[in-house]
Amino acid sequence: MRRLGQAKPSGLRTSVRLSLQYSFLYAVLSAMVFAMAYWFTQYEVQDWVRDQMKSDFRAVLAIHAEDGPAAMIATVERLAAVNFENARIYQIVDANGAVVAGNITSAFSSPVPDRIDAQDTHLAQLLNSEIEEYWLREDQIGPYRLILGSGDHIVAEVLEALSFALAIGYLIVVTLGLIVGVRIGRMTEQRIAEISATLSNIADGQLDARIPRTGTVGDDLTRVSTAINAMLDQIKRLLESQQQISTDIAHDMRTPLQHLRQRLETLRDSPAIAPDDVSDSLTQTEEIIATFNALLRIAQIEAGDRRERFVRTDISQIIANVADAFEPAAEDEGVSLTVTALETALTVWGDRDLLTQMLANLVENAIKHCPRGSHIQINCEARRADIILRITDDGPGIEQADHQRIFQRFFRGEKSRSSAGNGLGLALVKAIVDMHNGTVMIIQSTTGAVFEIRLPNDADAERV
């Protein structure tokens, strides 16, 4: 048999493959988000630099309009003088192409390029190693051309800082994602390994193996584990029931079959066949068939396939019918059989035939074990969610030690070993009660035996 737990998977295990896939997807998505952040920042900073130059131009234009060309030239000269880190370019060129103000002495030819390399000869007197490019704009103010420029170092520095921060952040995010992913994968994998190890143990015949209850209550793997465990319990019950049947047949059918065989062999060898011998053999055959039928019936009831035929069943009618049927037989045995405190509507969700047989078996059991002069009482009442059915007698009672075993197949108490019966009556009772989701127990009593059966009241019964 292929062992599930040890089966070598083709390729990576599901959990590892999943966690790697998720980590990769996570890394790609994070990279996309970070790239967008970089692009937006770059756009904003560049925009900001352009806006600054535009604002300078408007200020110079206003001074020219209000105070004339001389004031404008003086302003530009002052701006050039306070130029921090040589990051700015100012130049005013007159109509003749001569430089009249600014920090660049040679005139830019018109039109100026959008960008100019910092190493350009025009900019010889500007010294700033951090600037690679200047961005330029040119405006006409009266007869003058105003050329403004701005170094790219701000943009470069902002983007450099941003890149650094983003790179570090990205590393942290992806590493954390990977760690968490692998960890979750490991945890899942461990639990899946537990499940598959349990299943492989089952496959190897260890029917008691169950998946340990470790995970969080309610998560999907716990639900799967619980369902598998429940299924295993049911399989085990059914298998045990099957094994029990085989054992029972071997145990209790061999002996009567052996007796029958002996009888028939004797008949074969005897010169004259007495009719009584033949009818004894037939009686024995009937007993074997009855035991066989009872075993099969218990097995069928335990399999539960009759539940689909459940209907609303009146327990009081069943009690009346069974009491009526057994009353003369009880009287013949010198035992009284009475029904007390029967309410009118006592309904359960169940199978009429089987409930009848259940009660009949209990009554027969009581009649069989009670000496002459005993009293048997059937009592039934509804108490909240339960219908409580009691069969009480004042016979010899049942020993405490037998209270549980009495419902096992072929169990016979010390007192009943000598009497007739196949030892299946109470086992059948238990099977029928279980099938109806009820309970059967023996109540300790000093004055006899009390069998108490509780069945779900039809008003509250789950109709499964």
Next chain:
Amino acid sequence: MRVLVIEDDRETAEYICSSLKALGHVTKYAQAGRQGFLDALDSDFDVMVVDRMLPGLDGLSLVKSVRSANVTTPILFLSALGGLNDRVDGLDAGADDYLVKPFAFSELSARLSALARRPPIQIEETRLSVRDLEVDLIRHSVCRDGQEISLQPREFRLLTYLVRNADRVVTRTMLLEAVWDFHFDPNTNVVETHISRLRNKVDKPFATPLIHTIRGAGYSLHA
């Protein structure tokens, strides 16, 4: 009576047929479902015995087909399927009675006789009488030789069943099913004790007994 036996196990079929012939009945035997179906439509039988599991056409479908062809001949299912639901399935399909293998021939014979004489259309009878015994089904009263006999409701049902099947054997199992609706075999002598009580009231005070015990089979009320 004329009996059609549809049964695939040759040994069982021969046993049924020869035993029925010994009782003076006429039998016809079909081994396969299809042949059995044609026979069932073809001739006029008093009763049919149909096995549940047949080659070709299974017993359940056969009975359904026979019933849908408006054949009203009583049918008894014979089956090795002793399942709890199988009896109900068989009766639902249109059979009139159900007997689980292994069975005693006396049981089969008694059930077939009861089925064969069943009136085709249920006429609502109000009075039944056998010799000097009279049963009034409306008033639930019983008279013998002009004397009123007081019976418990269950005794009345038991007697009515015996009277309806007068001169035929009724088995313990038939009585358990008909009178108490018990579909299992109790170990206690339920039927015997009730019959004994009935005898005390119906037979004992009078010269000739009506209820007879048929050894190894059941009871019979003799007309």
